[in-house]
Amino acid sequence: MTLQHSEDEELVAGFKEPKSKESAFTSIVKKYQERIYWQIRRLVINHEDANDVMQNVFIKAWNGLDNFRAESQLFTWLYRIAVNESLSYLDQQKKRSNISIDDSGLHLEEKLHSEKDFDSNKAVWKLQLAIQQLPEKQRIVFNLRYFEEMGYEEMSKILETSVGALKASYHHAVKKIEDYILNH
């Protein structure tokens, strides 16, 4: 058992005690908020959207922590909620705006264009534009592996996909990004 795991267990146990519930929850939020936020932000792009999803994620965590079992790691559980919430949020947006699955990349690209300091000539923004062209699953895998530097085993637990499939997804994603950057 790792040090982080035992620390998370203590926080979860503190949450289950009425006296320390709020303080334990605040500690959990503070510990994971940045990593969760950036994972969400890279998927939904816009800060307001990311903030909405963040709140939904931690409200779900508040409601579900009483039943949380120590078998899985806390941050894996939070990441899974974050990914699911981000994807549902994007789906809702697509439905509201009447956007087809094929045009979802375009929709995210438009969001990028409206970001402060956006410059399509800069490599960092070009990379972001390339990521938005990827299919949903490959986009998540690439973000988790490239930016979060997450191991396949961990990713497998979050996305409930085999390590082999994840490796293949990452491979395809990198190739597509390379193709986009070389052609734009």
Next chain:
Amino acid sequence: MNSSKTILSETQAISQPVANLPKTNPFTLSQEYFELFSITLLRRIQQSEQKALATPENYFSTFPSKLLEKIKQEHTSAELEELSPMLVGIQKQNPFYVPENYFSTFNATPKKEQAVIRSVFSYKRIIRYAAAACITGLLIISYTYNKDNTTSSLAALQRNSAADLSLESIIGYLDEVDDVKDANESDTPITAENNLLVDINQETIRQVLQEIPESDIKQFIDQTGSTDYKSLN
């Protein structure tokens, strides 16, 4: 977490240009966001929990009456729907006008008026009942008394009426009586004891007829047209 080196070498193996891209985060975010996030989040959770548990003002005090009203409405509307679906469609609006502030200023206290006191036992009423009883008594007595007299009066009436009857009618009546008498005789034998007939012989009849004046006999013959008057003697 995998080491950055492992991931970098993996990416390099797939695509060198991608591996060479800077990993700088291009997105901007205010510094305060993460400092305030947990506070904002907890406030929102508390608010939503309060909202979830809060009940509207007077909810429990008005709940039974509202529930009964709803049940009644459902019952009556179902009944009305069965009877006349057309009426269900008509809005239940009250078309009658009530002056403004009528109910708020309505005074339920009755005006102070002298109440009319009526006695249960009235002397006038008792006298009325007594008079009625006396009259009823008198009527009963007079009826009983007159009942006997009525029989005699009827007999008198019959007598007077007999004078007006024609002789033929009387003879017809007597024949009928004889027939009845004959019929009775056939049933029970008539003896000296059980009949009222007077035993008159031929001699007695002749004497009686001789006492009748000739003028009366002539009148009788004129009226009846009988010529056999000698046989009567």
